[in-house]
Amino acid sequence: PSPTPHPMKTPRLLRHACVVIAATFAPIASAKIVFSHGFESYAAGANISGQTAGATTWTTAGVLTGDQAVISAAHVSEGANALLLADNGSNRPRASLNLVNAGYVASAIQAGSLSFDVCEDPDDSGADDLFTVNIGNMAISRGSSPSFYFSISGGGGQTVSFGSHYTPGAWRRLRVDFDNTAKTASFSIDGQTVATLSAPSAD
Secondary structure, X not given: OOOEEOOEOOOOOOOOOEEEXXXXXXXXXXOOOOEEEOOOOOOOOOEOOOOEEOOEEOEEEOOOOOOEEEEEOOOOOOOOOEEEEEOOOOOOOXXXXXXXXXXXXXXXXXXXXXXXXXXXXXXXXXXXXXXXXEEXXXXXXXXXXXEEEEEEOOOOEEEEEOOOOOOOOOOEEXXXXXXXXXXXXXEEEOOEEEEEEEOOOOO
């Protein structure tokens, strides 16, 4: 699986748009973390594309003139660095890492969890920072309304209003727990489950 954030907004400076840090994968079967990254080993200001992770490198797509997919020390959740994705148009700059190619797992994880910290641009006067995180056949999409749409490909989805769970401009920990055999998945924010899907028809 490849966690792939897709922000969609026009930044003013380096610090603007969606920031993601410390993605962690933990398969249920082994009950251990197989991948965790806080971007600490990369130099601030460097492009994420081509940075080494295990036996492979991070890749990017949709990064055009004025867009950014860089290591940033400007806004961080913990440690010194974060991954900054900023869109200067509608290109949806993306960063991806294939855990199988990296050698962290031998094959696609069938059951486990992914957690990551995310912060939208805190300096844009509350403008919407739209983004999508893809995990295998699941997706968390931040819409223009104050809500997420949590979905499984071929299995439908559920809208989650922000309510008191999520505040744009503040760091929040998002987590997905999934079981591909049972075709179930849950979405939590700061440890509180906000959506659960059962999708027997999911591909």
